[in-house]
Amino acid sequence: MSSYKDKKVITIGIVNELTGLSARMIRYYETRGLIFPDRTPRGTRKYSFTDVELLMEIADKREEGVQTYEIKQELRNRKKGVRDHMIRGQLNAQFNMRKH
Amino acid sequence: MSSYKDKKVITIGIVNELTGLSARMIRYYETRGLIFPDRTPRGTRKYSFTDVELLMEIADKREEGVQTYEIKQELRNRKKGVRDHMIRGQLNAQFNMRKH
DNA sequence: CGTGTAAGGAATTCTGACACG
DNA sequence: CGTGTAAGGAATTCTGACACG
Numbered sequence: 001m002s003s004y005k006d007k008k009v010i011t012i013g014i015v016n017e018l019t020g021l022s023a024r025m026i027r028y029y030e031t032r033g034l035i036f037p038d039r040t041p042r043g044t045r046k047y048s049f050t051d052v053e054l055l056m057e058i059a060d061k062r063e064e065g066v067q068t069y070e071i072k073q074e075l076r077n078r079k080k081g082v083r084d085h086m087i088r089g090q091l092n093a094q095f096n097m098r099k100h
Numbered sequence: 101m102s103s104y105k106d107k108k109v110i111t112i113g114i115v116n117e118l119t120g121l122s123a124r125m126i127r128y129y130e131t132r133g134l135i136f137p138d139r140t141p142r143g144t145r146k147y148s149f150t151d152v153e154l155l156m157e158i159a160d161k162r163e164e165g166v167q168t169y170e171i172k173q174e175l176r177n178r179k180k181g182v183r184d185h186m187i188r189g190q191l192n193a194q195f196n197m198r199k200h
Numbered sequence: 201c202g203t204g205t206a207a208g209g210a211a212t213t214c215t216g217a218c219a220c221g
Numbered sequence: 222c223g224t225g226t227a228a229g230g231a232a233t234t235c236t237g238a239c240a241c242g
């Protein structure tokens with residue numbers, strides 16, 4: 001299910017190059033619960049390409065004036081959407097099993 | 101044609117974690133022409149997942165006692181294989197165009 | 201040939217805080 | 222609330238070189 005896109009291997013400086021967001025902003029979005037980098041043994045943050053994409057979405061929202069808290073709500077709902085989708089998938093699988 | 105796998109965004113420390121190869125070895129394989137990282141503006145090396153995979157292959161070859169020069173030959177031939185494959189693809193495309 | 205290591209410097213990252221608003 | 226910045230320290234990376242073999 002996961003792949004290179006989800007491997008957390010990008011340091012904050014590179015994320016800055018990729019997204020245009022300052023390290024300060026990137027760290028702040030973490031304290032606000034929008035993003036969850038891994039850490040190396042000594043604490044350096046590591047991000048995935050998925051994280052980078054999310055940060056770019058966050059940047060867009062912020063430019064529209066959306067506050068971090070609201071963005072967090074949206075992300076929460078989106079996750080719920082994914083969960084529902086997976087549950088629906090499971091139910092369908094069970095249904096199909098009984099059908100045959 | 102390219103994707104996340106080919107984006108050069110991984111620093112040498114992370115590559116070390118991922119491959120188990122020492123920074124010294126990783127740099128050495130570069131001087132031997134086996135691997136070609138990008139650089140940040142100030143010279144820090146950046147690798148792709150493809151590079152990481154290649155380094156693991158190189159590590160295997162080295163364990164078998166294959167010298168870097170020989171590994172380079174193999175890589176050269178492999179590239180040639182890719183080129184031929186692409187040329188063949190183009191020829192086939194032209195052939196098929198005339199067929200119809 | 202391939203890799204380790206000590207050396208010295210430059211650039212990176214981290215945290216907590218003050219600033220503005 | 223969101224972001225910049227100066228501060229001080231710790232960890233990273235870089236290059237050129239000596240070592241062994």
